[in-house]
Amino acid sequence: MKILDTFQFALHALTAHRLRTLLSASGIAIGIAAVILLTSIGEGIQRFVLAEFTQFGTNILNVTPGKTKAHGRSVGSISSARILTIEDALAVKHSRYAQYVNPSVMGNAEIRAEGRSRRVTVYGQGHDFDKAFNMSVATGQFLPADDPRNPRAFAVLGAKTHSELFGNANPLGAILQVGGSRFRIIGVMAPKGQILGFDLDDTVFIPTTRALEVFNREGLMEIQIVYPPETSLNAVVEDVRRILIERHGREDFTLTPQQQMLSTLSTVLNILTFAVAALGGISLLVGAVGMVTLMHISVAERVAEIGLLNALGATRGRIRLLFLMESTVLSTLGGLAGLAIGTALASLLKIVVSGLPVSIPWNFVMGALAVSVLIGLAAGVIPAMHAARLNPIDALRAE
Numbered sequence: 001m002k003i004l005d006t007f008q009f010a011l012h013a014l015t016a017h018r019l020r021t022l023l024s025a026s027g028i029a030i031g032i033a034a035v036i037l038l039t040s041i042g043e044g045i046q047r048f049v050l051a052e053f054t055q056f057g058t059n060i061l062n063v064t065p066g067k068t069k070a071h072g073r074s075v076g077s078i079s080s081a082r083i084l085t086i087e088d089a090l091a092v093k094h095s096r097y098a099q100y101v102n103p104s105v106m107g108n109a110e111i112r113a114e115g116r117s118r119r120v121t122v123y124g125q126g127h128d129f130d131k132a133f134n135m136s137v138a139t140g141q142f143l144p145a146d147d148p149r150n151p152r153a154f155a156v157l158g159a160k161t162h163s164e165l166f167g168n169a170n171p172l173g174a175i176l177q178v179g180g181s182r183f184r185i186i187g188v189m190a191p192k193g194q195i196l197g198f199d200l201d202d203t204v205f206i207p208t209t210r211a212l213e214v215f216n217r218e219g220l221m222e223i224q225i226v227y228p229p230e231t232s233l234n235a236v237v238e239d240v241r242r243i244l245i246e247r248h249g250r251e252d253f254t255l256t257p258q259q260q261m262l263s264t265l266s267t268v269l270n271i272l273t274f275a276v277a278a279l280g281g282i283s284l285l286v287g288a289v290g291m292v293t294l295m296h297i298s299v300a301e302r303v304a305e306i307g308l309l310n311a312l313g314a315t316r317g318r319i320r321l322l323f324l325m326e327s328t329v330l331s332t333l334g335g336l337a338g339l340a341i342g343t344a345l346a347s348l349l350k351i352v353v354s355g356l357p358v359s360i361p362w363n364f365v366m367g368a369l370a371v372s373v374l375i376g377l378a379a380g381v382i383p384a385m386h387a388a389r390l391n392p393i394d395a396l397r398a399e
């Protein structure tokens with residue numbers, strides 16, 4: 001028997017019991033389709049979240065008050081963390097690596113204008129905020145470059161806040177009441193949409209110092225430093241650390257690079273994608289059990305046929321190859337069917353649910369297809385060995 005003859009013989013054996021072959025291949029196909037569909041959703045979510053985080057850039061260093069890492073101090077000791085101030089932000093601005101420095105504070109406040117009121121997120125930002133985070137102004141201008149210690153009471157509206165308070169009217173020059181303070185509107189931001197649950201259109205931007213007064217805060221929530229992309233991150237971190245230690249006398253602040261946050265987030269999302277792939281793999285395992293069962297039944301039903309092949313001169317190795325090829329062809333056909341079904345479902349899901357990020361990870365797809373072939377080989381090994389060991393005389397008597 002040549003290899004081609006063996007392959008044709010295996011196909012004939014599978015087509016002779018079409019319903020059983022279809023059910024067994026369906027187990028593999030469903031497993032492959034489940035892996036593709038689940039990993040497509042997982043991969044899509046990963047890309048979506050990373051894109052949300054990186055749209056503001058990755059060359060950002062965040063400074064927050066308080067030290068999150070211990071340095072040998074007793075757990076029972078108590079110390080108050082020094083707040084971050086506008087003066088700290090001005091000092092950091094002198095770093096040779098700082099392209100933009102943005103002192104930031106945020107809170108929720110009621111705003112009123114034109115007889116209407118609503119509660120929105122109010123951001124206290126520096127005048128470089130729009131340039132640092134790739135935000136654009138639709139009408140008017142962003143906050144001017146005033147002295148950050150005593151800025152004028154200007155406000156910039158988010159796109160949704162503008163439409164809710166003023167409709168289609170031009171709000172420039174109007175007075176906006178934020179909490180107990182009055183601001184003059186000088187600009188409206190271009191629509192940005194929601195980012196990780198934060199609606200950047202339903203907002204008001206005011207100078208940081210004015211926001212501290214509105215929220216009755218003493219210190220900043222964060223200082224963001226944007227540095228040139230080609231600059232060494234370690235150099236930036238060390239320079240900012242040096243400047244703040246000179247001011248504070250000790251390291252009572254935390255420096256968090258955006259790249260570090262993205263790396264951690266990417267690791268978590270990779271684990272999530274692997275976890276959903278493992279869930280799909282359970283379906284694949286069930287299909288493998290069905291394959292093993294089918295091959296054992298096939299050997300039991302074809303004892304006489306095996307005896308006849310032996311009598312005609314087929315070697316044990318050829319009989320082993322026959323059953324291995326049969327199981328491999330079956331699993332490969334099931335895998336290809338699952339590949340087609342899973343890809344079609346993922347594409348359909350992307351069209352039907354427009355807000356759901358779906359991206360097919362072809363490395364997982366090819367991996368699942370390779371696993372289906374290996375399942376076929378593994379499922380056929382024991383039945384093939386059992387068939388090859390049958391005594392030809394005893395096998396012929398089974399007819």
